[in-house]
Amino acid sequence: MTVTISAFDRSPDGGKGLARDTRVRWALEEVGQAYEVRPVTFAALKEPAYLALQPFGQIPTYEEGGLVLFESGGIILHIAEQHEGLLPKAADARARAISWMFAAVNSVEPPILEFANARLLESDKPWSKERLPLVVERMRKPLRQVEVRLGDAQWLDGDFSAGDLMMVSVLQRLKPSGLLNEFSVLADYVARAEARPAYKRAYEAQLAFNTRK
Numbered sequence: 001m002t003v004t005i006s007a008f009d010r011s012p013d014g015g016k017g018l019a020r021d022t023r024v025r026w027a028l029e030e031v032g033q034a035y036e037v038r039p040v041t042f043a044a045l046k047e048p049a050y051l052a053l054q055p056f057g058q059i060p061t062y063e064e065g066g067l068v069l070f071e072s073g074g075i076i077l078h079i080a081e082q083h084e085g086l087l088p089k090a091a092d093a094r095a096r097a098i099s100w101m102f103a104a105v106n107s108v109e110p111p112i113l114e115f116a117n118a119r120l121l122e123s124d125k126p127w128s129k130e131r132l133p134l135v136v137e138r139m140r141k142p143l144r145q146v147e148v149r150l151g152d153a154q155w156l157d158g159d160f161s162a163g164d165l166m167m168v169s170v171l172q173r174l175k176p177s178g179l180l181n182e183f184s185v186l187a188d189y190v191a192r193a194e195a196r197p198a199y200k201r202a203y204e205a206q207l208a209f210n211t212r213k
């Protein structure tokens with residue numbers, strides 16, 4: 001069955017791999033599933049035809065036969081459930097890996113996005129200087145906690161899983177600010193994940209896509 005995902009026609013990051021199609025590409029590469037990419041312009045994201053696939057007018061979507069999915073977490077969970085390699089077979093370990101996926105998008109990502117918005121979209125506001133330290137501290141707390149849990153382990157819970165894939169994808173968003181380097185355990189964790197051949201293939205594919213003529 002052909003799998004098609006949507007991605008920005010041109011990512012505003014110019015191919016740094018920070019848009020959310022990269023995490024889906026990565027999951028597909030981890031499990032060895034070929035895929036096609038449908039480029040979507042910013043204008044097309046908000047048109048009825050695309051909103052029928054993704055109600056919030058965002059990338060990525062996932063299409064496989066008659067199945068249409070949106071939300072990167074839901075898409076990656078689907079991929080992980082359809083193929084071997086991203087979720088443990090043992091029920092308890094599998095449930096824990098899925099919990100880490102939710103932790104990544106529900107507990108760690110929101111304050112990171114808040115920080116990115118405060119830094120990039122609100123820096124010209126009169127209250128920005130006063131607010132930014134609060135936003136940064138709110139973000140540091142879950143990061144410290146993930147760092148403590150990771151300790152000197154390679155991955156969050158045994159072998160690499162979809163939980164790590166989501167957590168690393170979320171942490172990568174800290175890179176442009178340099179803040180990831182404050183957390184050496186997390187920086188090493190991200191580097192370890194980025195050294196995976198599947199990640200490299202996904203990164204290179206999105207780079208080629210975003211820099212195509």
Ligand code: GTB
Nearest residue numbers: 011012013018019020045057058059060071072073
């Ligand atoms: N919760 C959804 C999911 O996980 O799938 C969120 C999807 C989402 O935020 N999509 C963004 C989007 O389509 C792209 S990834 N935005 C367009 C819109 O809302 O109109 C977020 C993103 C965008 C750009 C960069 N960048 O340039 O560095 C990084 C991340």
